[in-house]
Amino acid sequence: MTPRPHALVIPYPAQGHVIPLLELAHALVARGFTVTFANSEFNHHRVVAAMADTTTKDGSTGLLDRIRLVAVPDGMDPGEDRSNLVRLTVVMAEHMAPRVEDLIRRSHGETTEDDDTGDGPITCMVADYNLGTWALDVARRTRIKSAAIWPASAAVLASILSIHRLIHENIIDSNDGSALTQATFQLSPDMPVMHTAHLAWNCIGSHEGQEALFRYLIGGVRAVEKCDFILCNSFHGAEHATFARFPKVLPIGPLLTGERRGKAVGHFWRPEDDACISWLDAQPARSVVYVAFGSFTMFDSRQFQELALGLELCGRPFLWVVRPDIVHGDVHDYPDGFLGRVVGAGGRGMVVAWSPQQRVLAHPAVACFVSHCGWNSTMEGVRNGVPFLAWPYFADQFVNKVYICDVWKVGLEAEANESGVITKEHIAGRVEELMSDGGIRERVEAMKKVSHESVKEGGSSHDNFDMFVEAMKT
Template identity: 25%
Template sequence: MEISTNFLSKSKPQIPHFLILPWLASGHLIPATDIAHLLAEHNASVTILTTPVNAARIKPTIDRFNAASAGDISLVSLNFPATEFGLPEGCENIDLLPSFPLVYNFYNTTKLFGQQVARYIHEQVPHVSCIIGGMGYVWVPDMARKLGVPCFIFHGFGSFALYCWEILHKTKAHEIPDSDAELFNIPGLPFEFKIARKELPMHFQQSSKEIAEEMRNSEVSVDGILVNSFEQLEPGYAGLLQKNSGKKVFTIGPVSLCNTTRLDMEERGNKSTVDSDQCIEWLNSKKSNSVVYVCFGSTGNFAPKQFKELGLGLLASPWPSVWVINSIEKLPDEMLIWLRENFEEKSSSKILLIKGWAPQIAILSHPSVGGFVTHCGWNSTLESVAAGVPIVAWPLYSEQFLNVKLIVDVLKIGVSVGVGEAMAWRGENEEDARVKKEDVVRAIEKLMNGDEERRRVSELKEKAKLALEKGGSSFLNLENLIQFGAPTI
């Protein structure tokens, strides 16, 4: 167990002290670390409590911040009892799970982890004034009540998706009696939004009903909701969410903009598996707005047929690209041979392969990058907006189909690749390719030759910066959050 010496110190009880418990997935851990950074910049004391594997991923970033700014962020790690629930040793993050069925083992392990957290907090006699809990930690609200402090939940989703989520919970519009493929309209929106049940997050699928109910019961007992977004990106939806949920809602993003040094950009969330200097040198050799960045998040993997169609589409496209491939060790040998023969040996000047963790915001921020083929996870969406890069929307699962509606039809900052339904988690048991080579080429061509999407996202980029500057909407919401979580004297 690693404990920072200034954790829960009694010396400064008058300063707001936020305890952040990030959900154990990269898409939650990374923005939670950025939130800690922003709170500390606003003169709050912050502790992040997580597991050893996850703490190791974010420790360099926290150490740099504390050293550079005399910041007050502490990092604590407690043992994660993975093997007690049939998980491999060290399986402490969703992106380390070998297969989807183990998600349920992982979820149950987090409950035992919560018991350790509660004991540790009790033993330390903490001066915590506010808790920010990850979406899967159903035990956090009860712990906050026992401490007598307010509790916020951080889902990692945007205001629009969370509002749709809230409406579905209340109206049950998705509970269609017949076909999973039947479209239904999400009510309560200023436009028609028809979606299939199979495109909804797992919380609305029958197979996840028990966990979904448990998580929902936890959600309704929190005091507020933190959203990594800004008012100008999703105007009105934070207000609708607050009105319909009855919870305080604070939009405080884009939190990724707190990373301003090259090293923080390159090592955000994990150490890059590519030589950063070589990557930047490769990008420097390309024309402005000419490169397509292709990445599907930490768990966005494809089955071989779909993987090959994507690769063929990138080869056939006239635009150079950076292609990030996660979990490459899970690809069959014939795919590895195909990759080597068609990309590493023939196309090194046109396509840069990154096998593993990529320095995403550093790449997106480079002037040569002009488009982003993405799964539309909310972190990637916001990072693209903050960099002024338009999107080719290729949703896989979770709330990503909700995000596509916002990106393509509402904000008009991207084009759709044409996916018709959600993919199995990590492409498990997927036989056919849902998106063909021609679809990839068409979508990239439309985006890279278009002006409207680029103009719109460039305007949002400027608004994103202003939101976090003094007097901006996110800046003021951070100040209000700190006041809300200030200790009662």
């Protein structure tokens, strides 16, 4: 019997990347593939621990049919800060590449060690674009087909693919990518306005780290030009101008992220229970303010307290996801008496450490989404027809905010005052604006329809994925 095609899928080691790439792995399985999913060792253990309640007696998990999770050391010490993305990106290239290459060669029986893949030879690779050159170089050395997957907006990918143009037009410096004369630019008249300070390499870490990341990304541009496909978790209706300008980038989204048969997949935090869904069931339709800021966003104490007081001031039911690493004295705490007044028995708010976000946003009780504008959250909000209060934190989130507020016009921006604080009064006022703006509601419902049509049979994203799959099988 002919063995199944076998894909090696490698995410960048951050939750916002692991989740969509694991969903891509499921989509490949549905098209007849076996998948080896190579996470960093650190994140592998987090994902497995978060999925512990789905594990069967034999150690396998029913949610990962024909997906084998493997761990690859990222080169950092156990206690090192993996939110230092520049160091993580550079170090993992040196340490992960030889391990991944060995994994592929063992699957082909090219070493004296036993084949430990258990699923036949690896025939192709799908690597997160943000890994840079090393993964695609491994694919070329081992002579397997390769694709790069960009899990954020196509517009942000376009800014990276346009680095040489931005240098030529004197928008950024050729040595370190820093801004020269222009604060903003557009790659084409129909694409979102971008700010040079928000380019991926200009808003992470120190200047030295930014320069290293800029050089890393330039190398990635050269590498990705040689792979077979560039995929993107977006859809034509969301970014038609970008896809028209960069036709090699194929939209295959929006991917349904983070959920499989009602269970979380790919998350780093283990769900406590589904109490928030039961709580939502008891709320009126379109009444709840959902607040979630992703896996990296951090507030100072004053801003955290203003957000809490703003949710109290708005007088609406709210569901607020507060990661366990930013409370209980580690960073800051709630305003005095807040939890007693508005959370818990008799209160109109609920605070949780984790939520099944896809299920929450699909719930009829949810009226709006206070979001950091990460791309996964943006696509989840759009595909569920939920208006946004856009509150970006760093990197691509600012471009996503431009899409939400200025291009698609499906949300409003949370704006800081002259002291850089988004006040409780502003938060409460914006929530009321969102609740009463019928135009925003109509536009986001229209986008929801287009997003669903794109992934149905005959839709553009569905057809693009089928074309990609057939090419990788042969």
